[in-house]
Amino acid sequence: MPNPFRGWGYIMKITSQEEYGLRILLRIARCHDDESMSIQALSIAEGLSPAYVAKLTRTLRQSGYINSTPGNIGGYILAKPATEININQVLKSLGGSLFKKEFCDEFTGASRLCTNSVDCSVRSLWQMVQFSIDQLLDKIQLSDLLGNEQKSGNLLNELLQQHRYPQMK
Numbered sequence: 001m002p003n004p005f006r007g008w009g010y011i012m013k014i015t016s017q018e019e020y021g022l023r024i025l026l027r028i029a030r031c032h033d034d035e036s037m038s039i040q041a042l043s044i045a046e047g048l049s050p051a052y053v054a055k056l057t058r059t060l061r062q063s064g065y066i067n068s069t070p071g072n073i074g075g076y077i078l079a080k081p082a083t084e085i086n087i088n089q090v091l092k093s094l095g096g097s098l099f100k101k102e103f104c105d106e107f108t109g110a111s112r113l114c115t116n117s118v119d120c121s122v123r124s125l126w127q128m129v130q131f132s133i134d135q136l137l138d139k140i141q142l143s144d145l146l147g148n149e150q151k152s153g154n155l156l157n158e159l160l161q162q163h164r165y166p167q168m169k
Contacts, residue, residue, distance in 0.1 A: 017059075017094050020048060021059060021095075022091065022094070024056050024060065025060055025066070026146065027045055028042075028078060029146055030146060031077065035077075036069045036073070036076055038074065038075040039057060041075065056094075060076075060090075060094075064079055065078070065085055065093070066079055067079045082143035082146060083143045085142035086138060086140070087137050087144075088134055088137035088140070091137065097134075098129060098133060139159055140155070
């Protein structure tokens with residue numbers, strides 16, 4: 001199956017921490033029950049520096065998604081079943097929301113307060129976008145992403161049809 005995003009003409013802005021953190025979590029989830037993945041193995045598999053992998057695994061561990069296993073063959077395993085790990089929550093733990101209430105405080109222009117702080121149609125747009133993203137991502141568990149791209153693409157198309165969005169080509 002071709003890339004489901006091809007042809008839409010858009011590029012989504014995702015932080016490297018969100019992208020690589022999710023990929024690392026998926027690598028760990030694909031391990032068999034009695035296996036773990038070390039920082040070195042994750043580093044090689046994803047083409048990332050061991051220091052960056054250590055940073056991401058620390059975030060994932062502190063958020064309760066993975067546990068470390070001690071010893072010479074130690075590494076990381078899922079802290080709970082992949083069916084119980086919500087993608088929206090994972091992404092928020094890795095990078096936060098696209099839009100937060102504090103957002104307007106960060107983009108005030110040259111003034112201390114935003115000139116549109118009382119009546120802002122743009123704020124409404126970002127709230128709607130965040131709401132839509134949350135609605136979609138709340139329906140996806142880590143287990144939904146463990147298959148191949150075609151399987152994940154089919155799931156995404158089903159979710160989009162439930163929301164009455166046009167199917168991706």
